[in-house]
Amino acid sequence: MTVLVLASTSPYRRELLTRLRLPFDTQRPEVDETPLPGETPTLLVARLALAKAEAVAVGRPGDWVIGSDQVAELDGAPLGKPGNRERAIEQLAAMSGRAIAFRTAVALAGPGGRHFAALDTTTVRFRTLARDAIARYVDAEQPFDCAGSFKSEGLGIALFAAVESRDPTALVGLPLIETAGLLREAGFSLP
Numbered sequence: 001m002t003v004l005v006l007a008s009t010s011p012y013r014r015e016l017l018t019r020l021r022l023p024f025d026t027q028r029p030e031v032d033e034t035p036l037p038g039e040t041p042t043l044l045v046a047r048l049a050l051a052k053a054e055a056v057a058v059g060r061p062g063d064w065v066i067g068s069d070q071v072a073e074l075d076g077a078p079l080g081k082p083g084n085r086e087r088a089i090e091q092l093a094a095m096s097g098r099a100i101a102f103r104t105a106v107a108l109a110g111p112g113g114r115h116f117a118a119l120d121t122t123t124v125r126f127r128t129l130a131r132d133a134i135a136r137y138v139d140a141e142q143p144f145d146c147a148g149s150f151k152s153e154g155l156g157i158a159l160f161a162a163v164e165s166r167d168p169t170a171l172v173g174l175p176l177i178e179t180a181g182l183l184r185e186a187g188f189s190l191p
Contacts, residue, residue: 002111004188007056007067012146012153016174017066022188029055029067033080041073041103046119049105057109064110064186068174072148073101081145088138088149089131092159095148097128102148104170108182116185118178122165124148129159147173 004024006017014026029052035044053067072079074094082088102124107117137159143149150156152163152171169176180190 003060003063004183005056005060005063005065007052007065010173012172013068013174016169016172016176017179019169019176020180020183020190022183022190024066027056027060027065029053031055033069035078039078040076041071041078041101042119044078045069045071045103045105046107046117050107050109050115050117053107053109053115062111064108064183064188066174066179066182067107067109068105068179070102070104070147070170070173073103074098079148081147082149083144085138085142085144088142088144089134091149092126092129092134092138093131095124095126095129096134097126099123099125100148102171104173104175106175106179106182108179108186110186114186116182118175118182120165120167120170120175120178122163122167122171124152124160124171125162125164126159127161 006026007029009028031051048069049067053065057065102122104120109115167175167177
């Protein structure tokens with residue numbers, strides 16, 4: 001029996017995939033997420049989504065595995081997860097008053113080496129943010145594990161002037177419109 005597997009332990013991605021009402025397992029992919037020299041954010045996120053799916057699929061040859069990754073792009077360079085308070089404050093200060101592209105890739109790897117992939121770009125326009133407001137936000141939500149240092153599904157939405165997206169779930173970490181399309185292409189029954 002074919003099983004669907006989410007190659008992630010992210011609670012955000014797990015919650016999103018649950019919305020599609022398909023049973024699935026989760027498994028942590030062992031993938032080095034270091035950008036390659038000269039790699040653009042778009043190429044980086046696409047490579048990592050597929051690498052995550054394939055890393056788990058190799059041990060589960062009869063299953064379909066979803067990999068996803070997200071990178072914020074600031075001045076053509078990838079901006080990853082901050083990891084701590086100071087870096088989160090610096091990231092948000094750098095994005096203040098600017099439009100930032102968030103690249104979210106999803107890949108589906110399955111039996112026989114088959115795979116499908118898609119990419120979503122969401123543009124977030126940040127309000128001009130005072131340093132003390134940034135610090136209050138970071139202390140309130142501690143978004144250290146989030147690309148771009150905010151949680152749009154929470155208080156982070158107050159940092160924005162606008163969001164331009166084809167898929168509102170992409171900014172949270174898994175573009176469900178694209179994911180549902182890939183799953184249908186692989187033969188899964190969805191509405």
